[in-house]
Amino acid sequence: MSRFGWxxxxxxxxxxVVFGITLVTFFLLRLIPGDPALAILGSSxxxxxxxxxxxxxxLDRPIWSQYGLFMDRLLHGNLGFSFFYDxxxxxxxxxxxxxxxxxxxxxxxxxxxxxFPLGFAAGLRRSGALDQATRVFFTLSFAMxxxxxxxxxxLIFSVHLSAFPISGFGNGFGGHLYSLFLPALTxxxxxxxxxxxxxxxxxxxxxxxxxxxxAVMKGISWRMVLWRHVFRNAVLAVIAVYGVNLAxxxxxxxxxxxxxxLPGLGTLLVNSVSDRDYPVVQGVTLLFAVLIVVINLLTDIxxxxxxxxxxxxxxx
Amino acid sequence: xxxxxxxxxxxxxxxxxxxxxxxxRSLLRRRITLICGLAMLAVAILACTLAPLLTRxxxxxxxxxxxxxxxxxxxxxxxxxxxxxxxLARILYGGRIxxxxxxxxxxxxxxxxxxxxxxxxxxxxxxxxxxxxxxxxFFAFPFLVLIIAxxxxxxxxxxxxxxxxxxxxxxxxxxxxxxQTVVAKKQQYVIAARALGYGRLRVxxxxxxxxxxxxxxxxxMVDAVGNIILAASLGFLGLGAQAPAPxxxxxxxxxxxxxxxxxxxxxxxxxxxxxxxxxxxxxxxxLADLLRAGER
Numbered sequence: 001m002s003r004f005g006w007x008x009x010x011x012x013x014x015x016x017v018v019f020g021i022t023l024v025t026f027f028l029l030r031l032i033p034g035d036p037a038l039a040i041l042g043s044s045x046x047x048x049x050x051x052x053x054x055x056x057x058x059l060d061r062p063i064w065s066q067y068g069l070f071m072d073r074l075l076h077g078n079l080g081f082s083f084f085y086d087x088x089x090x091x092x093x094x095x096x097x098x099x100x101x102x103x104x105x106x107x108x109x110x111x112x113x114x115x116f117p118l119g120f121a122a123g124l125r126r127s128g129a130l131d132q133a134t135r136v137f138f139t140l141s142f143a144m145x146x147x148x149x150x151x152x153x154x155l156i157f158s159v160h161l162s163a164f165p166i167s168g169f170g171n172g173f174g175g176h177l178y179s180l181f182l183p184a185l186t187x188x189x190x191x192x193x194x195x196x197x198x199x200x201x202x203x204x205x206x207x208x209x210x211x212x213x214x215a216v217m218k219g220i221s222w223r224m225v226l227w228r229h230v231f232r233n234a235v236l237a238v239i240a241v242y243g244v245n246l247a248x249x250x251x252x253x254x255x256x257x258x259x260x261x262l263p264g265l266g267t268l269l270v271n272s273v274s275d276r277d278y279p280v281v282q283g284v285t286l287l288f289a290v291l292i293v294v295i296n297l298l299t300d301i302x303x304x305x306x307x308x309x310x311x312x313x314x315x316x
Numbered sequence: 317x318x319x320x321x322x323x324x325x326x327x328x329x330x331x332x333x334x335x336x337x338x339x340x341r342s343l344l345r346r347r348i349t350l351i352c353g354l355a356m357l358a359v360a361i362l363a364c365t366l367a368p369l370l371t372r373x374x375x376x377x378x379x380x381x382x383x384x385x386x387x388x389x390x391x392x393x394x395x396x397x398x399x400x401x402x403x404l405a406r407i408l409y410g411g412r413i414x415x416x417x418x419x420x421x422x423x424x425x426x427x428x429x430x431x432x433x434x435x436x437x438x439x440x441x442x443x444x445x446x447x448x449x450x451x452x453x454f455f456a457f458p459f460l461v462l463i464i465a466x467x468x469x470x471x472x473x474x475x476x477x478x479x480x481x482x483x484x485x486x487x488x489x490x491x492x493x494x495x496q497t498v499v500a501k502k503q504q505y506v507i508a509a510r511a512l513g514y515g516r517l518r519v520x521x522x523x524x525x526x527x528x529x530x531x532x533x534x535x536x537m538v539d540a541v542g543n544i545i546l547a548a549s550l551g552f553l554g555l556g557a558q559a560p561a562p563x564x565x566x567x568x569x570x571x572x573x574x575x576x577x578x579x580x581x582x583x584x585x586x587x588x589x590x591x592x593x594x595x596x597x598x599x600x601x602x603l604a605d606l607l608r609a610g611e612r
Contacts, residue, residue, distance in 0.1 A: 020453040031469035139601075143593020145545045145565075147552050148586035151572055155579055166575075251458030255549050259572070269461065270553045273468040285465040289457045 004304060014293060021289045025282050026070050029057070032278070040083055040276050056081055057279075079286070080279030084272070089279040092268070093287060099169050099180075099264035103253050106180055107187035108246055115192035115199065119238075120231060122196060123203025131200070138193045146252050150186040150259040157182060167261040183260045191249050195242065202237035206230045236307050243299025247292040350602025356595035360588075364411035373402035375409035375562040384578050395580050397570065403580065407588050410562035413474060414592065417547035421481040422540045428482070429489025430525075430532050436490065437497025438520050447490065454487040463546065464555060472555040481543060488539065489532050496528035530607050537600030541593045548589050564589050 032039055036059060037050035054060045057080070058069040073080065079089040122131040141149075158166045170179030206212065207230055215225045254266030261267065265284050272280040363370060379400030387395040387403075394403040436447040454462070463480045470476040500506055501524070509523045550556035551565025559566060564585040571581030 017452065017456050020449070021456055024453060024457070025465075028465055028469055031466060033470065139594060139597050140590065143541055143545075143590050143597055145548050145552075145568075145586065145589055147549060147565075148568055148582075148589065151568065151575065151582045151586070155575060155583070159576060159579075247458065251460035254458075254460055254464065255553065258553055269464060269468075270555070273464065273472065273555060278469070281465055281468045285457065285461055288461045292458060293456055 004301075006304075007301075010297065010300060014297060017293055018290065021286065021293070022071060022074060023067075025286045025289070026067050028282055028285065029278060036278065040278065042276075053083070074286075079283035082277050082280050084275040084277040084280070089277075089283045092280055093265070093283045096263060096265050096268040097287075099176075099262045100253055100257065100266065102176055103180055103183055103187070103257070103262065103264060104246075104250055106177070106184040107191065107249060107253075110184050110188035111191040111195060111249075112242075114188060115195035116235070118192070119196040119199025120203055120234065123200040123207070123234065124226075126204060134193075134196050134200070138197055141190060141193045144190070145255075146186055146190050147255045147259045149189060150183065150256055153182050153186055154259075169262055180262070183256050183262060186256050186259070187249055187252050190252060191245055194245055195238065198241045199234055199238050202234040203230060205237070206233040209233070236303075239303050239306065240299065243296060243302075246299075247295050250288060250291060250295075347602070347606070349598050350606065353595050353598030353600075353602055356591065357599065360411065360592050360595060361415060363408055364415055367405070367408035367412075371402065371405040371408060373405040375401065375406045376560050377401060384574070386578070387580050387584075394584055395578075397567075397581055398574060398578075403567075403584060406562040406567060407564070407585055410557075410564050410567060410585065411588060411592070413551075413557050413561070413563045414544055414547050414565075414589070417474075417477065417481070418540045418544045418592065418596070421478055421485065421543045421547075422536055424482050425485040425539070426489055426532060426536045429486035430493045430529075432486060433490035433493025433495075433532075434497050434520055434525060434528075437494040438501060438516070438524065444494070448494065451487045451491050454484055459484065460546070460549070463550070464553070467550065467555050472550075472558065474557050477547065477550050477556045481546065485539065485543070488535065492531050492535055493528065496531050497524055500524045500528055530603075534600055534604055534607070537596050537603065540596045541600075544589060544592055544596070548585075 029036065035050070036057060037053040038045055040053055041049055051060075058066045061069065077090055079093065081087075082089045082092045085092045118130070118134060122128070122134050125131060154166055157163045164182050165179050168179050170176045212225060212229055215229050216222070220228075253264065254269060256262075257264045257266035258270055265287065269281060269284045272278075272284070367375075379396065381400065382392070382396055383398055383400040385392050385396045385400075387393065389395055392402055392404070394407065396402055397406070432447060436444045462484055463477075466480040466483060467476050470479060505527070506519060506523055509519045514523075547556055547563070548565035548568070551563045552569045554566070554569065557563035557566050559570075567585040568582050571578070571583075571585070574581050
């Protein structure tokens with residue numbers, strides 16, 4: 001079987017999942033108790049307005065026809081109309097994508113920079129001081145709400161040391177890097193503990209593998225064995241964990257964006273909840289889910305590129 | 317199908333914890349972890365339920381004369397907030413909501429997910445594939461985003477937060493339980509029970525469940541931590557508990573406005589979240605150690 005023989009089946013599976021995602025997103029609107037038009041209009045309810053809203057949302061049709069309408073619009077890039085912003089929801093959402101994407105990539109890189117050296121070192125010196133320290137930090141940070149950690153970081157670095165801004169997205173690439181440092185660090189810290197522990201376990205497993213003994217017996221220097229055999233294998237084992245957590249991290253940005261008042265998708269989502277802007281809520285939810293599906297696909301491809309054995313495993 | 321997106325970070329965490337739990341630790345130290353966790357949780361539960369005995373302040377009583385007093389002020393151990401409300405009283409009363417979520421949301425999804433996973437794994441066939449595709453579908457969404465979207469539609473509030481968690485959180489339990497059941501089904505004791513002519517329900521609940529329950533029970537400890545954080549997060553975002561009701565997340569959110577002048581408002585309720593979270597984590601770690609000791 002070729003290295004990417006699994007890819008067509010995986011893509012087919014992906015199409016099915018995306019179809020399911022649209023179903024869930026569509027049925028979300030059904031959860032609104034009572035009359036959605038009344039919920040949207042509130043005190044400015046009139047019969048004519050309600051009928052107009054029912055028509056734009058497609059609520060005056062049978063349910064399967066509504067889903068058809070939803071899908072038809074979706075395939076044309078139309079997520080509905082935002083009553084709050086008085087604009088197409090797609091345009092509203094696209095205007096908020098950049099800060100979120102920047103934040104996700106930034107925190108993913110930070111997390112890798114922090115956790116790869118730490119996890120590797122903790123695995124090499126089992127039960128050493130560093131290992132114990134990461135273990136304690138691991139337990140603590142797992143129980144720590146991300147938004148609270150963010151506020152603590154604001155308190156230390158912004159209020160007391162005045163080193164970073166309290167909120168905002170900044171201007172230009174450098175400005176983004178500077179302004180988003182604390183939010184990215186907040187997410188990265190939560191993310192890296194899992195990564196450190198997994199990399200530690202993978203390092204320990206790789207150290208015990210027979211290929212390490214072989215390499216040592218061949219007379220390769222220990223440093224070289226560590227780098228080329230232990231580290232590389234440990235990293236391979238952690239890529240899947242990295243992918244799953246990257247997907248999780250995207251959910252975490254929602255809260256952290258609100259802590260630092262970043263103009264991203266998370267802030268938009270939460271504001272749209274209180275504004276009862278249902279099409280935007282639907283659209284953002286859909287976009288987040290599709291992002292996760294894409295990340296998972298990239299994780300699988302990344303694994304197959306780095307480790308041919310994985311490709312065969314995915315195909316089965 | 318071995319796709320990577322099929323696991324949640326909590327499950328990974330659980331696995332990492334299970335692997336790294338001290339193999340060389342003595343039985344006593346194992347018990348100590350468990351006992352510490354249980355003691356911390358007991359302290360939290362008692363403090364919140366007995367709040368009226370521990371503080372003479374009401375969590376919502378306003379005192380315009382004594383606003384923003386720092387911790388360790390006379391009469392106010394943890395200080396007061398912008399309305400002069402006692403912070404200690406608010407933390408104690410506020411914990412009731414967060415603890416209720418930790419127990420109320422977790423126990424329902426634990427039972428529901430376990431039964432669904434057990435049924436899917438034991439019955440197999442179409443029921444199994446339908447349920448597992450449904451589970452896969454839920455895992456395609458970022459958990460928090462899905463919860464927020466459901467709360468958005470139902471309307472913000474504590475009860476709807478419960479409903480949103482009930483609707484989504486069972487999937488992890490179902491997946492774990494299904495995997496366990498599929499393995500157990502092929503084992504001798506199940507084959508023997510079926511050969512004796514025991515009914516489906518009897519085999520499922522009297523034979524398979526007792527042998528597979530530890531896995532989901534351990535996961536429920538991790539899940540409880542997640543639910544506490546979730547309750548606080550939704551409160552922080554204004555989607556859970558509503559003002560003036562005290563709740564740790566909403567307290568942190570209010571406190572953030574006073575971060576330049578009154579640090580204690582945002583930090584102290586967060587410590588309460590961490591305290592309860594660590595308690596559940598320790599119980600989970602301790603239980604995992606004990607169960608593994610029992611296996612050997």
